[in-house]
Amino acid sequence: MVTYIIRRLIGAVIMLLIVSMATFAIFFLVPQLAGATPEGMASRYVGRTATAETAKLAAERLGFNDPLVVQYGRFVKGIVAGAEYDYGPGVEECPAPCLGYSFITRQPVFPDLMNRLPITLSLAIGAAVIWVVMGVGIGVLSALRRGSVFDRAAMTVALAGVSLPIFFTGLVSLLVFSYGNPFSFAAQGGHYTTFLDSPSQWAYNLLLPWITLAFLFAATYARLTRAGMLETMNEDYIRTARAKGLRESTVVTKHGLRAALTPILTVFGLDFGLLIGGAVLTESAYSLPGLGKYAIDAIVNQDLPKVMGVTLLAALFVVVASLIVDLLYAVVDPRVRLA
């Protein structure tokens, strides 16, 4: 078990290194390959009115002329120990962990990300609770009543949920359930109150985004759970459980669902990890200033350090999530502990 954990931890660290290299390569190597000069890249950092001379100086000071390996080393060092950006007219501080510095807003990226994270986290956690409860519940019922009206109706709705894009369901639900409509029960988009300020207002503002996001995922989870349950309920050990004289409800939950949930755990870990790196579509549809919205705005403004920072953070979440899933897997399935 200990070796299993150590192996997974080492794997996660290696994965993070690879991810950071890949991200770095996308933002620094690819432009070079595409023909961008160090001066051209530096010109993004010194403003549009800068002369060629200023750009050249900035490129020199910011180290764009150094070999890429050196630049990457400097970048990693910034994450660990912080960095200073000397662009000529002045020096900008970027304390550790420095994921980059935006010369457009004149802010280090990392504090920005930390300000946005609670919003995305609130959105993801609330939605996750709804979609897991709904998705798994509906999936189990569908599997147990396979072929029934309930099953067919649920799977049709699930198909819709999987197929409809969030910017559609999000806008439609805003139209129907908000903006003072007769069915209105939820807040309009663009509002966010922190949980600590007012839990009820927090939930009220997020209710519609939660439901929209959960609808998409609940549909997937219902289908996954249904398929998993149909498979496990045919296993020999289910027959054994029944032969022992267990109540059917115990057979379904303790023996059936327990086994069927294992693959869902994997999917959930990755989905959740991906989501807290920014629920781009939902945040855009509801104008929630989370990480996803931050990434979109940064892309629109061509603010590369921000894009890179958000990408790295999102990658970190996915790697950590899959690490947690791996470890949980060993807790859930004793057969994994041997491996």
Next chain:
Amino acid sequence: MSFLELKDLKIHFPTDDGLVKSVDGLTFSLERGSTLGIVGESGSGKSVTSLGILGLHKGGHARISGEIWLDGEELVSASQEHVRGLRGKKMAMIFQDPLSAMHPYYTVGDQIVEAYRIHHSVSKKVARKHAIDMLGRVGIPEPGRRVDAYPHEFSGGMRQRAMIAMALSCDPELLIADEPTTALDVTVQAQILDLMRDLQREFNSALIIITHDLGVVAELSDDILVMYGGKCIEYGAAEDIFYRPEHPYTWGLLGSMPRLDRERTERLMPIKGSPPSLINIPPGCAFHPRCPYSDRTQGKADTEVPALLETEGGHLVRCHLPREERRSLWENEIKPMLETT
């Protein structure tokens, strides 16, 4: 009335392709302390019968008719909840493949504890002690340590022992073993069969062994029931079936048994063809397409379903051939062939 009695039990499954008559009019009885072997090929209805006795087809799509009497109680008409209460306590089952029949996520001990606590309101501690006790009784070394192992950490034989411990944890009066040794090594098979015989004596339970292996039933059974196409085609004391079998299908089963006392150059005598589909059971005698003697029945073989008739002293046979002809075929043709050395 016997401890267990089946009267004209029918278990049919409606499917899109037609009605599957898995068990089609099965009648037999069994006393406490005695053993019945049910023999037949895959798809002959053996396992469906055993699951039917346990009431595990209730609430599904199966159409069940006939009667199952267990210790004076009729089970086919009993409520699902009532039969559930009997399962595990009054009647228990051992399954074929103990690896897939035990839940991979729970320890062996937990699974035995669970089986025990359904029917006994005792603390977990007491149940755990009982589980260790049971594991020791089925011959698992160091039961106090092994109780916390998972099924995949056991060997095949150990797993089957654990499965038996689980089935016996509530001291059932009827024990059904469905192919209990099929998934095991030959050496382990003998141990498990010995164990089952010893435990049956100790608990004085009625035992049904379901198998396709006549060698297994020869070890244990008092009576043997041969099934074919969902019906009983021969039934009798074990000696009758082994030494005076009268149905050509039983002859075939005996002929396909590998034996060490036969010369190696001798070929096995397999039964031609394959078991019938339970949706389209051949008309007349279900075995007639594979029967080498079907032409001797004056055309009755493919038109009339033969009745299950007593030939003598509790030995029942379902065959159109006249009794004398069956006997002479066995004595003059089949037996010498099986006995050639």
